[in-house]
Amino acid sequence: MTDAGAGDGGGREVTLYEAVGGRPFFDRLVDRFYDGVADDPLLRPLYPEDLTDSRAHLAGFLAQYWSGDTAHYSDGRGHPRLRMRHAPFAIGVPEAKAWFGHMEAAVDAEDLPDDVAGALLQYLASAAGHLVNQR
Template identity: 40%
Template sequence: MTDANATSLYDAVGGEDTFRRLVKRFYEQVKVDDIMAPMYPDDDWEGAEDRLRWFLIQYWGGPRTYAEQRGNPMLRRRHFPFEIDAAAAERWLELMGNSLAEIDADTIDDAQRHALWNHMQQVAYMVINKA
């Protein structure tokens, strides 16, 4: 941002609490999903949740915990070990969309929701690595 006084989206939507709720709800769905669950190791659900939350928080202007813990995001590279096709990307978006929809408009307004969703779509399609 060019304006040092501008509020980040992270702060505008309620900070860590909002991202924690979003990611927690997302992984509650992933754990029982026939397409998504097999991509995650059973013994690292908490770690997966932490990493996604840290990434989103950092991307949207919050603390840089992701970089401190994991370095550069390198999303395509980090997801390359997983076979991600268009169906998996669509399911990821469906589950994230469900999670985002559960957060009220007083917390995330339409413009913020649009910005979040646009980014989610870009990332989901960017990590596709299988036709």
């Protein structure tokens, strides 16, 4: 992604984090995602009753992933260790598909340029597949 309005007209690389407007975007994305999870009979049992911490952790992780700034997640929670953190939960292909479906709906609810939405969805699909630990 380039910023065509950059000073000398040469354009500068704009990170995806900047393109979506920073942390507020990830907070909105995660809120929409968890609104879907809250009513999902397959996924809801995998989460604690109170989703407040889950929302903060996921938004912080995604903001860190896309910004590179560890203050969003790792400074408070340590290395993400996604597979290890999710190992106690039975995550099969149906759960991964449901998780991605809610994320896809959350991304689609934003008015994002195709390249930005595509990059987000590609990463989220990969992450969903990566966490499958049951056949």
